[in-house]
Amino acid sequence: MISVTINGEQRQFDVPADTPILWVLRDFAKLTGSRFGCGMALCGACTVHLDGQPIRSCVSPISMAAGKHITTIEAIENDSIGRRVQQAWMDEAVAQCGYCQSGQIMSAVALLKQHPNPTDAQIDTAMAGNICRCGTYTRIRSAIHRAAGQRTASAEQTSNRNSDLFTEVKA
Amino acid sequence: MSQNTTIQQPSVMLANVSRRRFMQGLAVSGALVMAARWDLAMADDSPNAAQKYGGDAMPHGWVDNPNVFISLAADGKITLINHRAEMGQGIRTSIVMVLADELGADWQLVSVEQAQANEEKYGNQNTDGSRSMRHWFDPMRRAGAAMRQMLEQAAANHWHVAASDCLATVHQVVHEPTGRSLSFGELAAAAAALEVPARDSLRLKTTDQWRYINQLPKAYPESNQQQPLAVDGWDIVTGKAKYAADVEFDNMLYAVIARPPSYGSAVKSWDDSETLKVDGVVKVIALPTASQPSAFEPLGGVAVLATNTWAAIKGRNALKVEWDKGPAGDNGRYDSSTFSQQMQQTAQLPGKVVRQQGDFVAAQQQANSTFKAEYYAPHMAQAPMEPPAAIVRIQQTDNGIKADVWTSVQNPQLARDGVAKRLGLQPTDVTVNCALLGGGFGRKAKPDYVFEAADLSKAMGGRPVRVQWTREDDLHHSFFHTVALEHFEATFDQQQAVSGWLHRSVSPSIYSLFAPGVKLQSDMEVDQGIRNLPFDIPAIQAESGEAPGHVRIGWFRSVYNIPHAFGIQSFVAELAHKAGRDHKEFLLQLLGPDRQIDPRSQQVVWNYGENPELYPIDTGRFRGVIEKATKEAGWGKKLPKNRGLGLAVHQSFVSYCAVVMDVEVSDAGEVIIHRADIAFDCGPQINPDRVRSQLEGACVMGVGIGLMTQITAKDGAIEQGNFHQYLVPRINQAPKQIHTWAVNASNMSLPLGGVGEPGLPPIAPALCNAIFAATGKRIRNLPVGNQLAS
Ligand code: FES
Ligand code: FES
Numbered sequence: 001m002i003s004v005t006i007n008g009e010q011r012q013f014d015v016p017a018d019t020p021i022l023w024v025l026r027d028f029a030k031l032t033g034s035r036f037g038c039g040m041a042l043c044g045a046c047t048v049h050l051d052g053q054p055i056r057s058c059v060s061p062i063s064m065a066a067g068k069h070i071t072t073i074e075a076i077e078n079d080s081i082g083r084r085v086q087q088a089w090m091d092e093a094v095a096q097c098g099y100c101q102s103g104q105i106m107s108a109v110a111l112l113k114q115h116p117n118p119t120d121a122q123i124d125t126a127m128a129g130n131i132c133r134c135g136t137y138t139r140i141r142s143a144i145h146r147a148a149g150q151r152t153a154s155a156e157q158t159s160n161r162n163s164d165l166f167t168e169v170k171a
Numbered sequence: 172m173s174q175n176t177t178i179q180q181p182s183v184m185l186a187n188v189s190r191r192r193f194m195q196g197l198a199v200s201g202a203l204v205m206a207a208r209w210d211l212a213m214a215d216d217s218p219n220a221a222q223k224y225g226g227d228a229m230p231h232g233w234v235d236n237p238n239v240f241i242s243l244a245a246d247g248k249i250t251l252i253n254h255r256a257e258m259g260q261g262i263r264t265s266i267v268m269v270l271a272d273e274l275g276a277d278w279q280l281v282s283v284e285q286a287q288a289n290e291e292k293y294g295n296q297n298t299d300g301s302r303s304m305r306h307w308f309d310p311m312r313r314a315g316a317a318m319r320q321m322l323e324q325a326a327a328n329h330w331h332v333a334a335s336d337c338l339a340t341v342h343q344v345v346h347e348p349t350g351r352s353l354s355f356g357e358l359a360a361a362a363a364a365l366e367v368p369a370r371d372s373l374r375l376k377t378t379d380q381w382r383y384i385n386q387l388p389k390a391y392p393e394s395n396q397q398q399p400l401a402v403d404g405w406d407i408v409t410g411k412a413k414y415a416a417d418v419e420f421d422n423m424l425y426a427v428i429a430r431p432p433s434y435g436s437a438v439k440s441w442d443d444s445e446t447l448k449v450d451g452v453v454k455v456i457a458l459p460t461a462s463q464p465s466a467f468e469p470l471g472g473v474a475v476l477a478t479n480t481w482a483a484i485k486g487r488n489a490l491k492v493e494w495d496k497g498p499a500g501d502n503g504r505y506d507s508s509t510f511s512q513q514m515q516q517t518a519q520l521p522g523k524v525v526r527q528q529g530d531f532v533a534a535q536q537q538a539n540s541t542f543k544a545e546y547y548a549p550h551m552a553q554a555p556m557e558p559p560a561a562i563v564r565i566q567q568t569d570n571g572i573k574a575d576v577w578t579s580v581q582n583p584q585l586a587r588d589g590v591a592k593r594l595g596l597q598p599t600d601v602t603v604n605c606a607l608l609g610g611g612f613g614r615k616a617k618p619d620y621v622f623e624a625a626d627l628s629k630a631m632g633g634r635p636v637r638v639q640w641t642r643e644d645d646l647h648h649s650f651f652h653t654v655a656l657e658h659f660e661a662t663f664d665q666q667q668a669v670s671g672w673l674h675r676s677v678s679p680s681i682y683s684l685f686a687p688g689v690k691l692q693s694d695m696e697v698d699q700g701i702r703n704l705p706f707d708i709p710a711i712q713a714e715s716g717e718a719p720g721h722v723r724i725g726w727f728r729s730v731y732n733i734p735h736a737f738g739i740q741s742f743v744a745e746l747a748h749k750a751g752r753d754h755k756e757f758l759l760q761l762l763g764p765d766r767q768i769d770p771r772s773q774q775v776v777w778n779y780g781e782n783p784e785l786y787p788i789d790t791g792r793f794r795g796v797i798e799k800a801t802k803e804a805g806w807g808k809k810l811p812k813n814r815g816l817g818l819a820v821h822q823s824f825v826s827y828c829a830v831v832m833d834v835e836v837s838d839a840g841e842v843i844i845h846r847a848d849i850a851f852d853c854g855p856q857i858n859p860d861r862v863r864s865q866l867e868g869a870c871v872m873g874v875g876i877g878l879m880t881q882i883t884a885k886d887g888a889i890e891q892g893n894f895h896q897y898l899v900p901r902i903n904q905a906p907k908q909i910h911t912w913a914v915n916a917s918n919m920s921l922p923l924g925g926v927g928e929p930g931l932p933p934i935a936p937a938l939c940n941a942i943f944a945a946t947g948k949r950i951r952n953l954p955v956g957n958q959l960a961s
Pocket of ligand 2: 095096097098099100101131132133134135136259556609610
């Protein structure tokens with residue numbers, strides 16, 4: 001029996017100690033918001049927070065979480081930064097298929113906790129482990145700036161929300 | 172088409188003898204019945220059939236009955252059905268927006284329901300070919316308008332007044348003379364009981380009455396604040412969105428399969444003694460190898476079934492399988508680098524002529540100078556972020572045996588028919604529930620993984636089985652994007668104008684998946700950029716050279732347009748450079764005066780399934796996107812050292828796209844993309860923000876195609892196993908800025924074009940042309956990889 005706290009709730013799992021946290025979450029805790037993309041810490045789709053730190057749950061054995069706190073996408077709206085990031089993702093209409101976005105959001109929340117005013121370079125560094133095959137990166141950058149409350153030149157520049165399209169639509 | 176070729180070409184038979192007869196032949200051979208369905212999706216060109224185009228030509232066509240898509244409740248809530256697959260293009264929002272707008276619904280009261288597979292009821296559901304909005308905008312408008320008129324009629328009946336005095340506004344009907352009103356909810360039951368008005372009596376909204384269609388969403392400062400948010404947006408950011416692997420049945424088993432490393436190889440023997448020791452492993456089952464060509468049949472292999480995914484993965488890791496390469500034949504020795512050399516040799520010899528205009532040989536004889544170049548584009552895997560997954564359960568019920576499927580597929584009806592066939596059931600006994608797709612890009616148009624789950628559930632006596640593909644499975648066993656060698660020759664006349672153009676394309680065909688011995692590209696494939704070349708050149712000759720498929724070849728977002736556009740648009744830039752001309756001016760001159768070319772005059776057969784009269788090749792629209800992209804990018808401006816602009820344009824899926832990339836190459840050979848300017852003309856844009864997001868996404872994927880993405884094979888096996896070997900762009904490699912520019916976005920005199928795919932083909936050539944401008948180094952082999960390292 002391994003005992004962990006998931007999203008504030010104490011849970012016990014009777015699984016082999018080497019079972020990755022991802023599969024405990026998905027197949028045993030029935031929390032399917034954390035996604036399986038590669039299983040080798042290469043894509044970030046499975047990112048969760050372990051005691052506040054972002055980890056790739058697909059390669060982290062459940063034994064590593066014994067006695068610790070796991071936060072998943074399902075509970076990130078209880079966090080004030082988490083909520084802001086989710087809202088920014090909505091405002092920027094970031095998601096396409098959405099499959100990577102749980103992991104993107106968990107990485108973005110961790111970034112903003114460390115750097116409340118991130119530069120583009122800091123964003124690139126923090127988010128480079130999260131693949132989006134749909135290619136939503138420019139909107140992810142804009143959304144992170146937005147969640148940080150930055151209306152900097154950089155945020156404006158990378159924003160997809162200039163009026164390029166609209167002028168033409170109305171023409 | 173040339174009559175005197177000596178090369179045998181089975182695919183020609185498909186197009187010219189009778190496609191319908193060919194399909195009947197396929198249907199007889201069981202496994203290949205799938206191919207017939209795919210082929211039916213193309214324009215039916217058999218001589219006796221009335222020529223059909225667009226949505227009319229698709230299996231089960233379209234449906235515009237409002238009662239199929241709209242249900243009104245007495246409390247005012249409205250449920251709208253989306254019957255197309257959602258894979259990130261936003262169709263669940265866009266289709267419903269069209270219905271809701273014509274209907275006059277208040278978005279706050281609308282909910283969306285995803286249709287199960289049922290083409291008899293909903294019309295065609297095969298979500299590929301950038302067709303959803305192009306084929307469904309008109310039927311959805313009619314369905315919405317019909318229901319609106321039924322509500323108005325119901326109100327008129329209630330008040331005993333003329334229907335012409337009753338007007339639906341937002342979620343209510345107003346009696347104009349008196350100002351009385353009834354809500355949609357109050358009218359729901361009475362409206363539903365009325366006859367659906369005839370199509371010719373429908374009053375569609377005028378464009379100025381649209382509240383959602385052709386509007387920008389709330390987040391844009393200029394928005395009218397009415398355009399709805401993505402229906403799945405909040406579910407996605409809270410992790411509640413359901414993809415195939417998020418669904419579970421009681422007593423379900425989790426399966427992972429060891430598949431043959433080479434296409435066609437079989438299981439010789441296996442040892443599962445260690446596997447069965449793994450905690451949670453329940454059973455190991457060997458599956459038959461599909462005979463080649465395998466169409467959408469599963470590859471076979473050995474399946475490990477367990478009580479959870481991790482146990483199944485561990486069990487497979489512990490499995491020892493010996494493979495028999497014999498049945499794979501040449502595939503068991505497939506080496507992609509040797510193959511590229513073979514393709515290059517083939518490209519030196521004449522191929523099968525697929526378009527001939529003027530006399531290229533004479534142009535060569537009279538030429539002042541000639542220029543040749545060859546371009547190579549490798550295999551790729553679609554690699555959607557969500558690897559394939561499917562669940563099947565078979566149950567004995569009071570009404571006989573029924574199968575339930577949960578999966579994410581682009582073509583649900585194909586999954587339904589295929590599962591029914593292999594289980595000996597009727598399609599009506601099979602329910603296919605459609606989860607969201609975590610990306611598709613063509614991979615999930617092939618439901619082999621659904622069939623695997625059906626076979627395993629059957630083997631387990633009907634117990635629910637979820638088949639989970641790992642990333643390694645996805646990369647090793649995809650239906651790969653083709654590999655291509657594009658050979659070009661051009662002649663310049665005495666005035667330094669291009670007088671002749673030869674394009675010889677050597678590339679395995681997707682048809683090799685469906686019929687034995689196919690070595691030449693099909694009509695559909697050469698119609699993706701080769702035949703429909705828009706240039707005003709006196710002598711144009713296009714040829715297809717033989718290349719067999721040694722892996723499963725399948726469609727990948729924008730398909731053969733990728734290598735064809737890369738070759739054509741790189742070669743044009745090289746010609747411009749050789750002629751000492753500005754690339755943009757040279758390209759515009761090649762396009763010639765604004766005109767509409769009948770694709771049939773170019774020997775085009777397919778035209779993306781669209782009516783050539785409605786959808787000609789419009790050189791003015793080419794010019795329009797080129798002018799827009801170059802203007803916004805500041806074409807011709809002075810740039811610092813090691814930095815350059817590159818241009819490319821391409822028409823595909825009846826839409827036009829031009830791109831200018833602003834690229835810097837560091838001394839170490841690293842490519843930094845400062846900015847992409849994308850001008851796009853797909854005619855009217857129904858959901859402009861989702862059009863924009865598709866262009867942004869295609870741009871990023873195209874940067875990958877240009878810089879890093881490739882699949883290679885050695886000794887018959889794919890060399891890339893996961894994202895450390897199969898490289899796709901990450902945020903730090905993506906363009907710093909992507910600017911999209913719409914052309915003709917509100918021009919309702921144009922028919923709708925495709926959106927999901929046409930943004931992709933021009934990216935890699937624009938990128939490579941920019942690299943040339945920055946460094947003087949010409950990239951002829953994709954991807955760039957370390958070719959720029961000094
Ligand atoms: S699934 Fe864990 S990093 Fe990809
Ligand atoms: S939104 Fe589809 S993978 Fe990121």
